[in-house]
Amino acid sequence: APRAVEYLKGRGLTGEIAKRYALGYAPDGWQGLEAVFGSYGNDEVAKTLLEGGLLIQSENSSDSPGANQTARRYDRFRDRIMFPIRNPKGQTIGFGGRILDQGEPKYLNSPETPLFSKGNTLYGLFEARQAIRAQEYVLVCEGYMDVVALAQLGFPNAVATLGTACTANHVRMLLRQTDRIVFSFDGDSAGQRAAQRALEACLPLMSDDKEIRFLFLPTEHDPDSYVRTYGAPAFEKVIKEAMSLSSFFFKIASQEHELTTPEGRAQTHHAAKPLLLSMPPIALRTQILRELAIRTNSTPAELEAFCGLTVAPAPVQQTSYSNSNQRAPNFIQSGGGNRTQGAPWQASKGSQKRAATQNIAPPQAPTDLAEQILRVLIQFPHLGKALDTNKRHLALQASELRSAKALELMKDLLAQCDLVELIPGENGKPPTVGAGA
Incomplete structure (x- = not known):
């Protein structure tokens, strides 16, 4: 397909990188897959292709009463650059297609199938596994072309979500590969919303040995265009300077709230509460809580109480040591006085008494x-x-x-x-x- 090859060359992609990601082309036709799988009129053939998300079936019926309904079956992907989506084992489970000319949708994904779920799949993860381990971080982008273009430009550790918000399952998959994640988003409002959803997916899975950052590029650039305009070293620099999770947390909690007023500080507390509650009780949560208390003219204890993070001490379990032999009286305080059951015991050196819990007998x-x-x-x-x-x-x-x-x-x-x-x-x-x- 010369048009497809010219398009990829125009994006700066080589044949080698196209082969690595198994890029292809779906011709501009309605029954192109019939040449491979057989007639769509065969229900068995059609059933397999429909379940795999490669065919679309529309029901057309006549307006005349009693008319027979006829099914129209046609290819889902037509005149598009095809991006195979692989699972961690390298097996193709779905496709993404980018239109060559103007038109909508610009990108088209396989539908949800028994094999493919967008919320549980990341494009390019299979190809990027080794590079992620070597670079010790993963770069999460928004599109297929970003991933392939970045690999061409020297950043093979990039993956992409599949036209959906980042989910907790996405984060789990990434944290199995590395302890460092950098999310790259456009600087527009849509990118900000996508970043907030990524933050919400990350918070419940955070631990103190993980590092998550958020990179916001200028609105006129995506990762591909940024690298081509400013060069790979400049892109590496903005990755290193990406916003930390805690900084983005404060930005989300305080955005559109005026911290110089009691109302604004209260609204910030209200926005931060579900985020704090979603975090496990790790040191990072404590540090975020303390910093937020300073910014809102509060104390950590007040903020903990508001968010419901204060944990009441566990009740002391009262255990009875009495039995038929009544042996407990012999294991009590000695020091010249009478040995009385229930009295606190003390060490001979230092003469410091150990506080005994009330109503609990010694061993x-x-x-x-x-x-x-x-x-x-x-x-x-x-x-x-x-x-x-x-x-x-x-x-x-x-x-x-x-x-x-x-x-x-x-x-x-x-x-x-x-x-x-x-x-x-x-x-x-x-x-x-x-x-x-």
């Missing part, structure tokens, strides 16, 4: 000496190093020790540690371990 003291030996060794591992070989062997066999050997080993351990003491048992009960005096 149970195990009555089995072998178990206590193991607990002492876990809490004070240096004691195990001080044991001789025989006693270390006894400690390893603690579960099999009888009371006499266990008591001897326990006394030896506690003699080396001034943080705990052996408390004699009362009324025939075995001794236990408590806090040292």
Whole structure:
């Protein structure tokens, strides 16, 4: 198709780049695909092509009562440059077509099919995978031609949404490839709206190790024309200087609001609330909230309360430690006074009391000496190093020790540690371990 080749050459594209993106041409006819797939009158052939979005079927009926309805089937894409849309595996799942001459629509996409969904597909992602990893960022554009032209001009890490707003699924796909995303939009009002939708899609998926920026080109330029006019180094520079996510957040929240008035600041809070609520509780959200509080003459606490971001402390779970053996009284404060159940306990060194939560009993003291030996060794591992070989062997066999050997080993351990003491048992009960005096 000479017209198609001349058009692509006029856009500065080489045969190599056209081959890489598998660019093609749909001839100007109504039944061009019949030459490949067979007659459209064959319902099986037509069904496959209709499901794939390659055919359009219109129902025409006569005005006469009882007249038979006839179906007209014709090609969806006619006289257009064709851009195959591939999934991450490189399989073609849809097409985009750009008209060669004047006419509408300028770009035409495949309809939603069982294989193709615009909200879950990015043009050029399959071709750009390696370049994205090498460049460590992805550039998101608005059109097919931007992607192909940028690849020709030295920016092969570009992808494009398919005539639809950026979705959360788009962002997830990109973040699987890289931690840095730069969205490129036209500087007009439509570009601003598209950028805001991209921001809203990104906020719920943000984390502190991700970086997202927004690039707004002059209204008279798209990425292709900007690079051709100012050169690749100039385009690299504006990419590096693109607006950060937080800066764009503040711009969206405060646009058309006068921050010098209470009303304007309140309206800014109102605009920022759904954006803040959509973010996970990460450090970036905290920083944005603090900065927004400064700009609106508020405090972070006031802004948190307004947005409903303040999280009430979790209630303390009250646990009962009582059982038939009543072992808890032995694991309480010691210090020369009476050992009373429920009293706070304190460490022997420093004499600093540990605040005990009201109505919560301290942990149970195990009555089995072998178990206590193991607990002492876990809490004070240096004691195990001080044991001789025989006693270390006894400690390893603690579960099999009888009371006499266990008591001897326990006394030896506690003699080396001034943080705990052996408390004699009362009324025939075995001794236990408590806090040292």
